[in-house]
Amino acid sequence: MSQAEGKRRSGDKAAEYVTEGSIVGVGTGSTVAFFIEALGRMKDRIEGAVSSSEQSTRLLKEHGIAVLDLNATGTLDLYVDGADECDRHNRLIKGGGGALTREKIIAEASRRFVCIIDASKQVELLGKFPVPIEVIPMARSLVARRIAEMRGQPVWREGTVTDNGNWILDVHHWQITDPVALERELNQITGVVSVGLFARRAADVVIVDGVVR
Numbered sequence: 001m002s003q004a005e006g007k008r009r010s011g012d013k014a015a016e017y018v019t020e021g022s023i024v025g026v027g028t029g030s031t032v033a034f035f036i037e038a039l040g041r042m043k044d045r046i047e048g049a050v051s052s053s054e055q056s057t058r059l060l061k062e063h064g065i066a067v068l069d070l071n072a073t074g075t076l077d078l079y080v081d082g083a084d085e086c087d088r089h090n091r092l093i094k095g096g097g098g099a100l101t102r103e104k105i106i107a108e109a110s111r112r113f114v115c116i117i118d119a120s121k122q123v124e125l126l127g128k129f130p131v132p133i134e135v136i137p138m139a140r141s142l143v144a145r146r147i148a149e150m151r152g153q154p155v156w157r158e159g160t161v162t163d164n165g166n167w168i169l170d171v172h173h174w175q176i177t178d179p180v181a182l183e184r185e186l187n188q189i190t191g192v193v194s195v196g197l198f199a200r201r202a203a204d205v206v207i208v209d210g211v212v213r
């Protein structure tokens with residue numbers, strides 16, 4: 001099966017978790033684009049979506065789905081999003097598309113997080129994919145120095161500005177044996193907005209190539 005086919009199957013399968021009349025949290029990325037297509041086919045049966053990025057907002061609107069403000073919706077029943085890496089405990093690296101902060105907010109605001117991936121995203125140990133960290137622009141070098149002290153190799157994703165007006169550092173060469181502890185430690189660095197490790201709030205359900213794992 002091609003990677004694109006795996007993503008499409010996972011996006012389609014996730015639509016089975018959407019309930020009548022609900023508001024769905026929607027992530028960002030090429031796998032989520034397939035989910036949005038599936039959501040478009042059932043748009044008359046949902047109230048709308050909360051979007052994690054300008055990119056997904058555009059896609060949702062193209063499919064005729066109302067985009068709602070999280071401040072007005074309260075807790076969501078369901079959040080569907082992709083990932084860059086997923087370990088056997090459903091802990092994730094996310095943010096390859098740069099939308100990690102809003103993704104984390106919606107994941108946190110949702111009762112159930114369904115992660116949709118293709119088989120290539122499954123790993124034994126998180127960290128081969130660089131960990132994205134969104135930073136306040138003026139704190140970029142400060143945060144990079146702190147990360148270097150933690151034996152990470154931060155690379156500035158130059159030219160990328162997040163939907164929140166911030167910058168991203170991608171941290172290479174971390175073998176992440178304790179993702180919860182690392183996430184906590186990174187969150188404490190002044191200037192860090194959010195961390196692309198979803199370990200404390202891991203996925204509840206993981207769908208791989210269209211099959212629930």
Ligand SMILES: O=C(CO)[C@H](O)[C@H](O)COP(=O)(O)O
Nearest residue numbers: 029030031082095096097099
């Ligand atoms: O975290 C993300 C965006 O910030 C995406 O979910 C992640 O990068 C996976 O993307 P794709 O589905 O295109 O492989």
